[in-house]
Amino acid sequence: MSTRVPARLAAAEHELKAILAGLGIKVPPSRLLLPGDPVPGSLPFAFPVVAKVSSPALLHKTEAGAVRLGIRDGAELERVVAELRSRFPDDPILVEAMERPGVEAIVGFFRDPVFGPCVMVGVGGVLAELYQDVAFRRLPVRAVDVEAMLDELRGRALFEGFRGLRASRQALVEVVLAASDWVLAHADRVDQMDLNPVFVREHDAVVVDAKLMAPSQG
Amino acid sequence: MIRSLLTPRTVAIVGASPNPDKIGHIILRHLLKGRARVYPVHPHATRILDQPVWPSLDALPEPVDMAVLATPAATVPELVQACVRRGVEVVIPIAGGFGETGEEGRQLERRLRAIVQGSRTRILGPNTLGVLNPIYGLDTLFLPDDRLPRPGAGSVALLSQSGAVGATLLSTAASMGVGVSAFVGMGNRLDIAEAELLQALGRPEDPTAVIGLYLESFADGPAFLEAARQLAGRKPVVLLKAGRTATGARAAALHTGSMAGPDQVVDGVLRQYGIWRVFDDLELVDTCLALALAPAPAPGARRVAVVTCAGGQGVMLSDYIESTTRGVGLAMASFSEGTRARLREVLPSFASVANPVDLTGQASSAMYEQALQVVLEDPGVDAVLASVVLQLPFMGPEVLPAVARQARRYGKPVVAALVGVKDTQEPFRTLNGLGVPTYPSLWRAVRSLAAILRYPAVAAAVARPADRPMVPR
Numbered sequence: 214m215s216t217r218v219p220a221r222l223a224a225a226e227h228e229l230k231a232i233l234a235g236l237g238i239k240v241p242p243s244r245l246l247l248p249g250d251p252v253p254g255s256l257p258f259a260f261p262v263v264a265k266v267s268s269p270a271l272l273h274k275t276e277a278g279a280v281r282l283g284i285r286d287g288a289e290l291e292r293v294v295a296e297l298r299s300r301f302p303d304d305p306i307l308v309e310a311m312e313r314p315g316v317e318a319i320v321g322f323f324r325d326p327v328f329g330p331c332v333m334v335g336v337g338g339v340l341a342e343l344y345q346d347v348a349f350r351r352l353p354v355r356a357v358d359v360e361a362m363l364d365e366l367r368g369r370a371l372f373e374g375f376r377g378l379r380a381s382r383q384a385l386v387e388v389v390l391a392a393s394d395w396v397l398a399h400a401d402r403v404d405q406m407d408l409n410p411v412f413v414r415e416h417d418a419v420v421v422d423a424k425l426m427a428p429s430q431g
Numbered sequence: 432m433i434r435s436l437l438t439p440r441t442v443a444i445v446g447a448s449p450n451p452d453k454i455g456h457i458i459l460r461h462l463l464k465g466r467a468r469v470y471p472v473h474p475h476a477t478r479i480l481d482q483p484v485w486p487s488l489d490a491l492p493e494p495v496d497m498a499v500l501a502t503p504a505a506t507v508p509e510l511v512q513a514c515v516r517r518g519v520e521v522v523i524p525i526a527g528g529f530g531e532t533g534e535e536g537r538q539l540e541r542r543l544r545a546i547v548q549g550s551r552t553r554i555l556g557p558n559t560l561g562v563l564n565p566i567y568g569l570d571t572l573f574l575p576d577d578r579l580p581r582p583g584a585g586s587v588a589l590l591s592q593s594g595a596v597g598a599t600l601l602s603t604a605a606s607m608g609v610g611v612s613a614f615v616g617m618g619n620r621l622d623i624a625e626a627e628l629l630q631a632l633g634r635p636e637d638p639t640a641v642i643g644l645y646l647e648s649f650a651d652g653p654a655f656l657e658a659a660r661q662l663a664g665r666k667p668v669v670l671l672k673a674g675r676t677a678t679g680a681r682a683a684a685l686h687t688g689s690m691a692g693p694d695q696v697v698d699g700v701l702r703q704y705g706i707w708r709v710f711d712d713l714e715l716v717d718t719c720l721a722l723a724l725a726p727a728p729a730p731g732a733r734r735v736a737v738v739t740c741a742g743g744q745g746v747m748l749s750d751y752i753e754s755t756t757r758g759v760g761l762a763m764a765s766f767s768e769g770t771r772a773r774l775r776e777v778l779p780s781f782a783s784v785a786n787p788v789d790l791t792g793q794a795s796s797a798m799y800e801q802a803l804q805v806v807l808e809d810p811g812v813d814a815v816l817a818s819v820v821l822q823l824p825f826m827g828p829e830v831l832p833a834v835a836r837q838a839r840r841y842g843k844p845v846v847a848a849l850v851g852v853k854d855t856q857e858p859f860r861t862l863n864g865l866g867v868p869t870y871p872s873l874w875r876a877v878r879s880l881a882a883i884l885r886y887p888a889v890a891a892a893v894a895r896p897a898d899r900p901m902v903p904r
Contacts, residue, residue: 321687325696327652333687347690349699351656357892358703365699407685424685 222269223402223427227307230423233408236391239419241309248303252291258310261285264293268304272424283311312421315414316371316380319347320389322396322406324428330400332393334359334385336368337410344368352397359386372413379415388418404428432553432623433631435520437613438567439467439496443488443519445510446501447471449479454525454573455501456480458561461576462499466568470495488513497521499561499571504528507557508542515550521623522547524557525573530619531558540621547622559618560594563601565611566638572616574598585610586640587719588632590625592617596645596671596712603716607869608860609723612639624650629658633666641667643719645712647674656704663705664890667722670706671715672697705893707886713875721868721879725844728884732813732844734764735880736806737787739818740794740826744850744873745787748816751877759881763787770809777801795825800833807841814844816880818873821852831858835865844883848876 224232230240242258245267256262266279274280279301281293290308297306319337324330328351335347348362363372363382372382388411396403405426412419442462448455455473459480462469470491471484478484485491488498488510498519500510507524514522524543529536540557547554555562561571565584572579582604589604589611591597597616604611615628625644632639642662649655659668675694701708707722709715737748751758763786766774774784777798783789788802799819806812817834820826838845847869849858855871862869868883870876 319686321685321691323687323691325652325691325693325700327649327693328656328696328700329653331691331696331700333691335690341686342690345690347695349691349696350703351700354703361702361892362699365702405685405688407687409686426685 221426222272223404223425225267225269225305226265226274226423227267227305229425230420232395233392233420233423236395238388238391239417240423241312241419241421243307243309246294246306246308248298248305252287252294254287256308260287260290261311262290263309263311264290264297265307265309266297266301266304267307268301271304312412312419313414315412315418316378317341317410318372318385318413318418319407319409320385320392320411321347321409322352322392322403324400324404325351330397330403332362332389332396334362334389335366336371341409352393352400354390354393356386356390359389380413381416381418382413384416384418385411385413388420402427432520432627435496436553436555436562436615436623436631437564437569439521439569441470441493441495441497442467442569442571443470443472443485443491443495443498444501445472445488445498447473447476447479447484448501449473449476453501457575458499458501458525458571458573461570461572464568465570467497488517488519491517494518497523497571500524500526501573502526504536504539504557508539508546511543511546511552511554515547515552519552521553521555523555523559523561523571525559525561527558529557529621540619543621554622555615556618557621558594560591560597560616562616563611563614566613572598572601580605582609582611584612586612586638586723587716588613588615588639588642589644589719590615590617590628590642591645592620592647593645594618596673599712600643600645600716603713604720606856606859607716607720607871608856608863609716609720610863612637620650626651626654626658629655629662629668633658633662639666641669641719641723643669643671643715645671645673645715647672656700656706659706660704660893663893664887667886667890668706669709669715669718669722670701671709671712672701702889703893705890707882707889714878717868717870717875717879718882720863721846721883722886724863724866724868725846725883726842727887728844729813730887732884733761734811734813735761735816735884736764736766736809736812736814737816737818738790738799738803738806739787740790740792740799740820740823741818742783742789742791744818744820744848745783745789747873748818748848748877749787751874752816759877761881761884764806764809764812766806766809767811770805770811773805774802777805792823793825794820794823796827796830796833799826799830800837803834803837803845804840807837807843807845812843814846814880814884816846816848816876817867818848818850818876821849821858828858828861831861832865835862835867838867844880846870846876846880846883848873 317338321333330352348365407424446455779793
């Protein structure tokens with residue numbers, strides 16, 4: 214249904230996540246390895262970890278084979294980094310903690326041709342496009358607007374505690390509000406932004422993957 | 432602008448014609464029934480419909496507030512120029528052949544825009560059905576009034592981008608006895624568009640209580656939203672937004688882009704700004720009628736009592752009220768023991784005293800009024816769906832004012848349904864005129880009652896400018 218247009222991200226993942234962290238949004242603890250940096254003997258977070266090539270040229274990292282999940286120890290990390298560098302010699306590699314999963318949400322931003330900057334919130338993860346369970350508002354939004362969006366979802370129960378799943382609706386609302394304010398303040402530089410998935414857990418919400426597209430002109 | 436658009440003291444009709452089949456004749460005839468002083472303009476004719484005729488806009492003896500142009504598109508730029516020269520405030524080019532036809536037409540529109548730029552002259556249309564104000568007495572519509580019945584005066588304003596849909600709304604309103612405060616066919620919206628009209632109709636002194644719109648696109652999305660936000664809770668805005676399946680041009684590089692279909696975005700944004708969205712022309716008129724007439728419900732009101740005279744109606748109405756899939760998802764009220772006891776005194780021994788109340792074929796006007804009063808008195812009842820079966824032998828037309836009397840007395844929303852009645856106009860006009868929204872279908876009555884009960888929450892969730900601390904940093 215959707216046409217994938219050739220496009221370039223406005224920021225590498227580690228740069229965007231640094232911005233998000235600066236907004237008070239939780240992202241996984243990480244260590245960035247620039248080309249030539251040795252793989253550190255120890256990390257400030259525990260294994261298993263994830264290694265990803267972090268480049269604005271890589272729109273779909275998983276499809277490009279630029280993501281390795283579940284790395285169990287230092288030796289495996291050493292091997293993975295070497296392998297990634299053999300194919301992406303000029304890009305940094307982002308090593309991140311594997312986050313404990315939660316209910317997966319998607320938080321998206323885009324510019325509507327009629328209404329201007331808008332936000333989307335819904336059921337996220339790899340099946341987001343299959344379910345299409347999302348709600349929309351125009352920026353700015355207030356907490357009550359985000360609450361209303363969550364109420365509109367068919368899967369709203371996911372964010373209210375469903376069959377033993379515990380998810381902090383409040384934490385998700387705070388992610389949406391913080392990111393919304395940033396997008397609105399930088400509206401001329403944001404065409405689309407995906408925070409997907411956001412793991413919404415019992416007491417917090419963490420942005421596991423994030424992508425930012427700049428407007429194609431200018 | 433708005434005074435000259437809706438209540439002009441003087442109107443010129445350019446292209447007035449002695450030929451009764453020409454729109455210049457039809458419009459003149461309608462204008463002459465209204466309150467404005469009318470100046471027919473025609474290059475040669477001397478008298479049309481017994482009126483003196485003027486050879487040009489420049490020849491008119493006084494400046495006019497409004498000029499209706501019933502001439503072809505090619506003549507419009509020169510006439511608009513004359514309007515600017517004579518200080519005409521609103522000019523309405525009726526003709527098609529502008530932006531809707533292609534590049535040449537768009538060029539013509541750019542010329543018109545340039546001509547009025549910096550002047551006091553405003554353009555409605557072009558390519559428009561025109562303006563109707565039954566309260567003041569103004570009718571510039573080119574559809575003959577013996578073919579398109581005009582609604583009477585009331586408090587529903589209707590704005591339409593399409594002339595044909597506008598005509599449908601007007602004839603629906605007329606047949607149901609829905610009173611209209613203003614109708615504006617916006618046509619190509621070269622200049623005057625929905626946001627400005629919303630602001631004008633939203634002024635407290637304007638007799639409009641509800642504004643219904645048919646739009647295929649937004650002339651200026653943010654301006655429209657802002658205008659609607661100002662009205663939320665005060666004068667409801669009801670929108671039929673067509674063009675839902677038009678494919679969007681959004682680049683789908685990310686998930687968000689591929690999932691943000693234009694209509695889904697519209698849906699969320701309308702809710703955000705307190706705009707009540709409807710999906711067909713009947714629902715538009717029905718909802719405007721409901722929101723214009725019904726009293727505000729109690730906060731959180733959702734318990735509905737049904738009073739009917741037929742078991743089948745009671746079953747269907749209960750489904751429509753309670754079902755969340757093919758209904759509105761409200762609740763059927765449970766009556767108190769006292770209410771049941773009093774109903775037992777009023778009703779035939781074999782009638783049901785639970786909700787839905789079924790008065791049976793024995794129902795009389797007096798019985799109906801008593802039953803309605805008993806359920807309205809029950810504090811567990813927030814609103815009543817009153818289905819009156821006028822065909823029954825003991826039911827007479829006096830039941831209609833009786834329903835309105837009880838509705839007024841308790842101040843709870845009451846919506847009436849009259850289905851299958853012989854006279855398809857008079858009883859509706861009567862009850863609507865008495866302030867009870869009345870429908871010829873059970874489903875439309877329930878759907879309208881749901882709008883009455885739900886609108887306050889929609890309006891309450893709207894951000895007031897004052898409570899928006901978030902500004903771009």
